[in-house]
Amino acid sequence: MPAAPDGPLGIGELAERAGVTVKTVRFYSDGGLLPETARTTGGHRRYGPEALDRLRLIRSLRSLGLGVPEIRRVLDAGDDADRALEDAVAGQLRALGGQLAALRWREAALRLVRECPPEQRAGRLRLIGTVGAPPSTAPLARFWRAWLPPRMPSRAVTAFLDAAVPQPPADPAPAQVLAFARLNALTAGPCPGHTRPQPAAHRTADSRAAAVLYAALAEAYELAGVPLRRGRAPAAGEALDCFVGAYSTAYGTRDTPGFRRALARELAADPRLDQYWDLVAEVVTPPGARPEPTPGTAHDWLLTALTAQTAA
Structure with missing residues (x-):
């Protein structure tokens, strides 16, 4: 490496030592x-010895994809330069992650179109054209916000949305892209076949009782996920007791055999959102893997267990 300069540098010499063009030095200046330290009587720029290290740093940061505003913050940070550099690199990594996710989603969407029969391509193009790359979950969240009881506490709503709205896979297969696009289309329109899709629990419990209900149901679904992953048949146990207890607490009544029989009848008559949960399972489960439990499949497992118990 050439020795560090011990005097002012002209723009051409600085560019040559840093391995950049004169135009680049002029742009950063x-x-x-x-900053230039002075100009000659002829108007030529002169730079101090520290300009070479500064220019090399700028060049390195630019090679990492940092923009001029981020580089300026690093250079102007003084004693906090290390912290400013960490923040700039973290921001660039986040941006790059988003770009990579978009590219992976587009690749899977292109494979989906290429691999489908010719007669299906027009329909699939229209379907996947309604979602971004990577897609937003906002339409799904809006669907559930309209479905939940009004004035439900925001913390309870957030917890419910975390469980009910699937996140697009980071590296999707074509089938997962198709499932998410269908999910988006399903939630964009009215719930098929039902003018009032909310279950009876929404009409029985007030907003705070509904929040208690959904928090307890989330626990019951998590408990049911264990036997579901093991492929076990629906059966009585801790998960079912938690499931029934969620409703009895929300309704302000005791868990009795009579209540369980009435609850089984009520839940069996409730509107179904099976198509939504089937699509969620396709979105979150890689092809060839055992389907991951969803709140919908856990609910069905528990309702089947409850129906069998009350029938017996």
Whole structure:
């Protein structure tokens, strides 16, 4: 490496030592990133010895994809330069992660179109054209916000949405892209076949009782997920007791055999959202893997267990 300069540098010499063009040095100078120390009587720029290290740093940061505003913050941070650099790199990594996710989603969507029969391509193009890359979960969240009881506490709503709205896979297969697009289309329109899709629990419990209900149901679904993953048949146990207890607490009544029989009848008559949960399972489960339990499949497992218990 050439020795560090011990005197002022002209723009050409600085560019040559840093391995950049004169135009690049002029651009950074005009942008205030590379201050000049003086000008000759002929108007030529002169730079101090420290300009070479500064220019090399600018070049390195640019090679990492940092923009001029981020580089300026690093250079102007003084004693906090290390912290400013960490923040800039973290921001660039987040941006790059989003770009990679978009590219992976587009790749899977292109494979989906290429691999489907010709007669299905027009329909699938229209379907996947309604979602972004990577897609937003906002339409799904809006669907559930309209479905939940009004004035439900925001913390309870957030917890419910975390469980009910699947996140797009980071590296999707074509089938997962198709399932998410269908899910988006399903929630964009009215719930098929039902003018009032909310279950009876919404009409029985007030907003705070509904919040208690959904929090307890989330626990019951998590408990049911264990036997579901093991492929076990629906059966009585801790998960079912938690499931029934969620409703009895929300309704303000005791868990009795009579209540269980009435609850089984009520839940069996409730509107179904099976298509939604089937699509969720396709979105969150890689092809060839055992389907991951969803709140919908856990609910069905528990309702089947409750129906069998009350029938017996």
